[in-house]
Amino acid sequence: MTPPGQLALVPFLSVETMMRLVHHIGLEAMLSDLAAEIEADFARWESFDKVARVASHSDVGVIELMPTSDGETYGFKYVNGHPKNMKEGRQTVTAFGLLADVSNGYPVLLSEMTLLTALRTAATSAMAARWLAPLGARTMAMIGNGAQAEFQALAMKGVAGIGAVRLWDIDRAATDKVVRNLAGTGLDVTACDSAEEAMLGAQIVTTCTADKQNATILTDNMLGAGVHLNAVGGDCPGKTELHRDILNRSSIFVEYAPQTRVEGEIQQLDPDHPVTEFWQVVTGAAEGRISPDQVTLFDSVGFAVEDFSALRYVRRKAQESALYESLDLLADPDDPRDLYGMVMRSTT
Ligand code: NAD
Secondary structure, three states: OOOOOOOOOEEEEOHHHHHHHHHHHOHHHHHHHHHHHHHHHHOOHHHOEOOOOEEEEOOOOEEEEEEEEOOOEEEEEEEEEOHHHHHHOOOOOOEEEEEEEOOOOOEEEEEEOHHHHHHHHHHHHHHHHHHHOOOOOOEEEEEOOOOOHHHHHHHHHHHHOOOEEEEEOOOHHHHHHHHHHHOOOOOEEEEOOOHHHHHOOOOEEEEOOOOOOEEEEEOHHHOOOOOEEEEOOOOEOOEEEEOHHHHHOEEEEEOOHHHHHHHOHHHHOOOOOOOEEHHHHHHOOOOOOOOOOOEEEEEOOOOHHHHHHHHHHHHHHHHHHOOOEEEOOOOOOOOOOOHHHHHHHHOO
16 A cells, blocks of 8 residues: 555656666667566466457558456557558557556556567567577578567577578668668678578578568568578558468467467468467477478467566566656545545645
8 A cells, every 4th residue: 555645656667768778688688588588478378368459440550459467467558550650750660558466456567668569579589489490590581671670680699599680671771770780789681682582591581571461572482491480560450471372381370369360471361270379389288390391480460468578577677777767647545535635635
């Protein structure tokens, strides 16, 4: 209970504070920590309330709410996806999120999540690649060099052992930005002139483009045996990146099947096409990669549990480092029944 006369302040992570936290922990360490945190929650998948996210679609984008709870802590994220935003000088994806104490419903953290989404998406990609990519994978093709790209590359380096990244984007300025940003990170970075060229010698292929259509970033003939595909950009009804033939010859891994069947690459397939929920690989209930020639596909759309893990991690780190602000978000009068009196006293 909040002591009488004191405000029930809610810890708040602004964009500025999140950036300080990233520098305090170190970006690559944070990506590795997040991958471990998310994996630990995938290992206890059955303790979570799970529901496909609630999406509000328009002609130009989507706004989504992503809730979950483990019975002790509740979390949700607000996130949008507007591919046309980038050309207007705005982010394609922005987000914020909240954690609350299930025992009393009081919020315990409010946080920016535009940065945190990029971090958790990259950590999730790398966690999946660590299980599914062919043994000794060293090179990743990165198709789509926008806001998520550097995070994807660095998570794959720290968590999945990637040493080289081959870049392709229809906009050369995006590729040049990634080349500049990844200089000095220890990654061997090559700018390429086509998706085909980027995929030469790559054991992992990440697609992370933004286009509000059923695009065909990759066709089946571009893909050799044994590759691990990390498809990040197809995450909405009518917004996919891979040709259907690729899906038909891939072993497909998803986060939460009821959501991915609506939003992921597999929206192109029959509703009963076999897929494996990735948590089953983590717990040993299902097999991951079983042969070097197998094409594995992580059909990533982003699931609420990943945001929950990320929020809980930054809450802990913010508390340890005292890197947070306090927000007067919660009306909490000394006499809980006297909400009215609290308002009236405030005028005097
Ligand atoms: P962004 O707009 O910053 O970058 C997208 C890039 O893709 C741009 O540089 C654009 O030029 C490029 N591109 C578009 N069409 C292309 C094509 N045909 N070939 C090559 N490049 C192409 O977007 P972002 O924030 O980097 O997000 C990328 C995608 O990832 C979006 O679709 C977003 O919705 C999705 N996303 C998914 C998750 C998830 O959990 N799965 C999380 C965050 C973002």
